[in-house]
Amino acid sequence: MSSLLLELNIHNTRNRNKKVALAIFLVLSIVCVIADIFIGSQGLTFTQVIHALIHPQTSDIASKIIVWNIRMPMALMAPLIGAALALAGAQMQTTLNNPLADPYTFGVSAAAGFGASLVITNVIAIPFVPAQYQIALMAFIMCLLTTFLIAAISSLKRISIEGVMLFGIAVMFAYDSLLTMMQYVASETQLQTLVFWQMGSLDRGSWEKITVLAIVLPIILLIMMKDAWQLSTLKIGHERAQAMGINVKRLRIKTLLLVSVITSLAVSFVGAVGFVGLVAPHIARMVLGEDQRYFLPASCLVGAVLLELASIASKSIMPGIILPLTVVMSIIGIPFFIYLIIKKGGRF
Secondary structure, three states, rough: OOOHHHHHHHHHHHHHHHHHHHHHOOOOOOOEEEHHHHHOOOOOOOOHHHHHHHHHOOOOHHHHHHHHHHHHHHHHHHHHHHHHHHHHHHHHHHOOOOOOOOOOOOHHHHHHHHHHHHHHHHOOOOOOHHHHHHHEEEEEEEEHHHHHHHHHHHHHOOOOOOHHHHHHHHHHHHHHHHHHHHHHOHHHHHHHHHHHHHHHHOOOOOOOHHHHHHHHHHHHHHHHHHHHHHHHOOOHHHHHHHHOOOOHHHEEEHHHHHHHHHHHHHHHHOOOOOOOOOHHHHHHHHEEEHHHHHHHHHHHHHHHHHHHHHHHHHHOOOOOOOOHHHHHHHHHHHHHHHHHHHHOOOOO
16 A cells, blocks of 8 residues: 555656646746847847837837837747647657657658749649648648658568668658759749748748647647547557557557648748757657657647747847758757767667
8 A cells, every 4th residue: 555655656746747847848938939039130129129019009110010020920930830840740759659750850841841842933833722822731732741651661560760760861852852953943033932941931920820820739739639648658569559459550640640730831831940850859758758748748848949049049140140940950950869879879
């Protein structure tokens, strides 16, 4: 009886610590958003930003436009995009049983970018779909096809985890080559837009896009949270999960479909941003473990913090110039990628 009570106390303490960690990540994300609003290349003072936020009607026009039309959309897009990519990476790592899986390294982001390029260069026009939604829809279609192709390869028993990883990298290079070809045939205006997809930038954030992400992301997270125990069971092996009555194939298809939705939205809104989906889930896993009830929201919050920090750094490293997000995230992501390889001894 005493041993049961001891185990129960240990369990409750661990859960309480996990909730505290989630609360800390949430506070960090809020602090980063506030800091991002106050930091910029336009040189507004602290007082000017506060006045524009609280009293936009009486604020000068320049301060109001900078704060509400530029800084606020960028500052709010960053955590939403970071959370979406981190959630996608976390679920790809879980369902594909590959610690190096994420939308960027497996070519899913590149696939979405290629789909967008087909619409941007007028190669494809989707009938009966408004022009402003065609890019997102084509990005989603390519993202979905690529995700299921990778899932199909990973389901082959003779293909190892390393083999799936190499296949994903090959897919990424293939789409990068196709994107280069689209750049070659694009007009000057189309070329500028295509470069945006490859670099990733928050400067095209808008209140409409923020609203879409703020609605879609929580819905997808809640759907995934409903499958939390099944997803946690996948970590002990797909065969054992099937023996416990879990339809692994259906769960994988459902999860990867949701991954495709949030990845395509993120890429169509800000372009391909690398390494968020790789780094954030690993940080969340190191702090909170594999329990999906805590791991999924933690991944979202860590992703939000990382991309918000990247947004701040992109405006601060070279004053007057906003660096592409992919450049800033690579500074963080590549060393972390190498660390994972060294830590695992090249075995995954």
